[in-house]
Amino acid sequence: MTRPNEFKALVVSETDDKQYLRTITTRTIDDLPAGEVIVQVRYSSLNYKDVLSATGNPGVTRSYPHTPGIDASGVVVESEDPAFKPGDEVIVTSYDLGMNTAGGFGQYIRVPAGWVVPLPAELSLREAMVYGTAGFTAALSVWRMVENGVKPEDGDVLVSGATGGVGSIAVSILAKSGYRVVAVNGVVDEADYLKEIGAAEVISIEEATDTSGRPLLKGRWAAGIDTVGGEILATTIKTVNPDGTVTCCGNVASPDLPLTVYPFILRGVTLIGIDSQNCPMPIRSKIWDKIASEWKIAWLEKLTTEAPFAQLDDKIELMLQGKHRGRTIINLLEA
Numbered sequence: 001m002t003r004p005n006e007f008k009a010l011v012v013s014e015t016d017d018k019q020y021l022r023t024i025t026t027r028t029i030d031d032l033p034a035g036e037v038i039v040q041v042r043y044s045s046l047n048y049k050d051v052l053s054a055t056g057n058p059g060v061t062r063s064y065p066h067t068p069g070i071d072a073s074g075v076v077v078e079s080e081d082p083a084f085k086p087g088d089e090v091i092v093t094s095y096d097l098g099m100n101t102a103g104g105f106g107q108y109i110r111v112p113a114g115w116v117v118p119l120p121a122e123l124s125l126r127e128a129m130v131y132g133t134a135g136f137t138a139a140l141s142v143w144r145m146v147e148n149g150v151k152p153e154d155g156d157v158l159v160s161g162a163t164g165g166v167g168s169i170a171v172s173i174l175a176k177s178g179y180r181v182v183a184v185n186g187v188v189d190e191a192d193y194l195k196e197i198g199a200a201e202v203i204s205i206e207e208a209t210d211t212s213g214r215p216l217l218k219g220r221w222a223a224g225i226d227t228v229g230g231e232i233l234a235t236t237i238k239t240v241n242p243d244g245t246v247t248c249c250g251n252v253a254s255p256d257l258p259l260t261v262y263p264f265i266l267r268g269v270t271l272i273g274i275d276s277q278n279c280p281m282p283i284r285s286k287i288w289d290k291i292a293s294e295w296k297i298a299w300l301e302k303l304t305t306e307a308p309f310a311q312l313d314d315k316i317e318l319m320l321q322g323k324h325r326g327r328t329i330i331n332l333l334e335a
């Protein structure tokens with residue numbers, strides 16, 4: 001398979017007064033970091049972390065100019081590792097992709113072979129990016145919850161940040177697996193959308209946030225899948241039933257967790273941290289296989305907005321304003 005030396009990529013550059021400018025510009029393969037596998041990126045997707053990288057967050061990206069994009073699906077064009085050959089369809093997410101390694105907002109990436117996952121037979125390159133890091137994180141959260149013993153008959157599962165990428169896919173996978181899902185939604189009213197993708201009930205951020213300051217509240221949920229942190233996560237932990245499970249992956253509301261130890265020592269609640277970035281490859285492959293089979297969502301298109309590469313900047317702005325819903329995938333072949 002041949003590849004051109006030049007390609008287009010979104011490049012974020014830093015000005016002297018710490019402004020971050022985003023332009024689609026020409027790059028060469030030689031500009032890419034070292035790695036064994038070169039992939040022509042067909043689709044990428046938009047995640048909250050990409051917005052942080054695209055706006056100069058030093059916790060995500062240390063130096064600029066930089067091409068964000070923590071997700072990519074595409075076709076191998078060159079590989080120094082015998083595990084991959086030109087023409088192989090692959091998924092590359094997590095590790096350092098898009099953080100300090102040029103990412104999926106470019107038409108080519110060069111990465112270590114250890115970051116590359118063969119595309120499961122039941123998924124297309126496009127579908128893989130509808131899931132992307134957000135979907136993988138949602139699936140990892142549900143998997144950890146199920147492994148901790150939570151069954152559909154145990155009661156309701158609360159999902160926060162439900163219209164977001166992680167939240168939308170968590171709602172969908174849980175509903176498909178027979179769980180009754182209560183979705184927390186507040187930034188933009190999207191109750192109809194959430195019911196379409198499987199939520200049985202939608203509650204507001206206010207209802208999901210305790211203001212009494214009490215260390216424990218009446219148990220309401222068998223489990224919680226939290227994507228926002230802060231007071232909502234603390235309230236979820238205080239309102240989960242005895243022996244309940246809460247997973248925690250995000251901080252869009254706040255990185256703080258205002259809590260006492262009582263839910264843990266008086267109710268046996270388990271809080272499970274979710275780190276998709278460093279998830280070991282055997283678990284990563286298992287989760288992608290589940291996504292492609294028993295957890296494949298029939299209504300995936302309801303969650304999906306596809307944008308051509310040229311509209312990437314508009315989509316970043318939308319997510320910055322908190323107006324983003326579900327999953328946005330970027331078609332790198334369509335300018």
Ligand SMILES: NC(=O)c1ccc[n+]([C@@H]2O[C@H](COP(=O)([O-])OP(=O)(O)OC[C@H]3O[C@@H](n4cnc5c(N)ncnc54)[C@H](OP(=O)(O)O)[C@@H]3O)[C@@H](O)[C@H]2O)c1
Nearest residue numbers: 048137161162163164165166185186187250251252253276
């Ligand atoms: N740990 C990991 O491995 C991992 C992997 C992927 C993502 N994440 C994290 O997970 C979080 C969600 O990511 P995402 O890609 O789903 O983001 P997203 O698409 O921007 O969704 C976030 C959702 O959170 C809700 N929200 C936003 N601001 C809020 C606020 N101030 N208070 C309460 N709710 C708020 C909104 O949903 P509603 O309007 O429905 O309330 C929004 O749609 C981020 O913090 C991200 O960094 C972590």
